[in-house]
Every structure is written in structure tokens, then in C-alpha cells.
Amino acid sequence: MDIRKAVLSDCSEIAGLTEQLGYSGDAEKAKTILTGVLSQQDYGVFVGTTDEKVIGWIQLHRVISLETGGYVEIMGLVVDDQYRGQGLGRLLVKEATDWARSKGGGACVFGAMLFEPRATNFTKV
DSSP: OEEEEOOGGGHHHHHHHHHHTTSOOOHHHHHHHHHHHHTOTTEEEEEEEETTEEEEEEEEEEEEETTTEEEEEEEEEEEOGGGTTSSHHHHHHHHHHHHHHHTTOOOEEEOGGGGSGGGGGGGOO
């Protein structure tokens, strides 16, 4: 499994994965959103691949807070049902922490996805 920055040609596969989260799987909508996200310095989207197939993604954004300073929030994370439990989530989170460091340090925290109990399993050591 490899991790790389998302590109616009990933939109169809990203949309399919997003559908696994219960959201719209519309590839054109994903392309519009990804175009905007990729143009922003404080946002990042990375994909996990195997044999050139996108099997997971993570979306991040840098937050600057008066209370805590700067940190990076994980806004979304999904791994294809068929590949869960194989370490891709861990690799995506590691990429997120590396990206956070490259943006000036600070913590890398999970956003609203904590409502899903399975979402935190990959972070347990």
C-alpha cells in the first residue's frame, strides 16, 4: 500500500469511498469539492492505493486557534470495506501527522468522526 497526495483523476474512486460513509457518491460533486480543497494551502487530501487503485482517503485542514495555537484536524477518513484492518488507516494518519509537522507543528486531532467506534481502532497500539 502506498500513500500519495490526491489528484483530480481520483475523484471517481474518492466518491465511491465517500459513499461507504453514507454520503453522496457523485463523482462530479467530488471533483468540484476536491478542486477547491486542492487549491488551498491549509487543506490536504491524501489517498491510499494498492496496484494504482484508490482504497482510502484522508482529508485534513490546518486550524489556528487563539486558545491552543495551530493544529491539524482530520476532517474525514475512510478505508474501503475490503481493505479494513490491514493498516491503511494507520498509514493515512501517519501521513497526516507528517503533513501537520510540515505546516509548522502542532497536534493532529480527529474531528467529528469519533462517533464511529470502528474509526479509532487503528490508532490503538
